[in-house]
Amino acid sequence: MAADQVTINDEPKGGRVTAEAAVKAIKAGRNKHVDIAAQIISDYADQMDGESWSVEEEKRLIRRIDWRLIPTLFVCATLSGLDKTAISAAAIYNIKTDLHITGAQYSWIGSAPFFGGLVFMGPLAYCLQKVPAVPFFAFxxxxxxxxxxxxxxxxxxxxxxxxxxxxxxxESLLIPAVTLVVSMWYRPEEQPKRNSIILNVVAPIINGFVAWAVGYYNGPFETWKIIFLVVGALTIVTSVVVYFVFQVPYPREKYIVIQRKAADNTGIESKTFKIDQVWEAIFDIKTWLMWIAIAALQVPNGGLTTFNTLIISGLGFDSLQTSLLAMPPGAMSTLSGIGLSYLAATTRRYRTAIVTVSILLPLLGAVLCYALPQTNLAGQLLGLYILYTYWAPYITLVSVYQANVAGHTKKITLYAWFYIAWATGNIIGPQTFRADQAPKYTGGTVAMIVCYIIAMFSITAYGLVCHFSNKKRADAIEGRMAADHDWLDMTDKENAGFKYTT
Known part of the structure; x- marks a missing residue:
């Protein structure tokens, strides 16, 4: 056989689940307990038995999946961010005056979407496992x-x-859905790059451009209303695109994707809700260390998303200048996220260490904003722009728990729970920016510094827990014991041969 050929047979190689093993699992009546991948392999065992595919065919398939999934999810994530950040553009065009909104009320408006996320996340996560995913997400x-x-x-x-x-x-469904999709379709070493592109921070750039463009409107219609109408119309059009683009590939393509995913032991999907996996997720120390880290990293996001234009205008810039100066932070967040994610993709052993060290950069930005006087415009803007690199450690952290969670119900539970951490941080963020501290907002800056330090300790502790878990499992990992449990919808704790990303 040529070196670039992959052949299906009944001997497990490199963690590949065999057709025979899948068929046995289904015939044994375990179809409700195994991963849906085992059912697919069982269904197509006869068709695919003895067939092979080349490495080049596999690469072409992944490119095709990339071109369907990544741009669409990128647009969805961008619009989700734009929907929420549009309020900051409206703020410099008199929405507060027109609607008689006080400083405290504006902070609560900044937190409002994340309160909604806390209320809706549980029911939506449950529906995501039970109903057809594509039409539900498009709706x-x-x-x-x-x-x-x-x-x-x-x-x-x-x-x-x-x-x-x-x-x-x-919108609370977005981040858990994206996280789940990427973990289902891509290997752990492929996930950071896709995450950094999809979960981007391009929204502030577009938001700044829209705010700048409508700033030239001089008609009787309130300018801030135009911003909401434009963004809303774009989102409605996108919902139609989502419905038609997210189509399931052909059986052969599904089969290849399933086989190439076997080695990471995280599974694809299961429609059976398993309460024992929920309890395991709750009592896992790693769950809480990750939760604290995510919440801490999102406090700056909540504050800056709502107040970035007010911070910039407070330095003495008019509405048009503020709109333009609010665009570079989006580029800083996106480019730093992509760069750090590509670096993290090169290793599964030091990924948490890379994330921890990267937090030093936004921490520096917060210290500059705190220490420099308001009269130092260049220094304040530099500090603010550096602050926006906080998105890089967060988005890279997503790839860590994607690679470290197995068992479909446990994944759904934790992805929803980590969204709650994300929402909690974003709720707290705007509340740390007090109107009576404008334009320096000292309380918000101090809160960011404290949260960055907390995140660094939590991520380091998480990495150490994973490292010592791997040492305890060394024999099972070395003996490829995990390969014996492919597609049984087992959790990472249940599967003794599961290796954590550290």
Missing amino acids: NVLCWGILEMCMAACTSFGGLFACRFLLGGC
């Missing part, structure tokens, strides 16, 4: 657009808070 995107356009009709704090609360509830 959620449609709701984003409708709610965004409804904000243009708001006349009070209450109406705007309600719209943003419901918007956050519908």
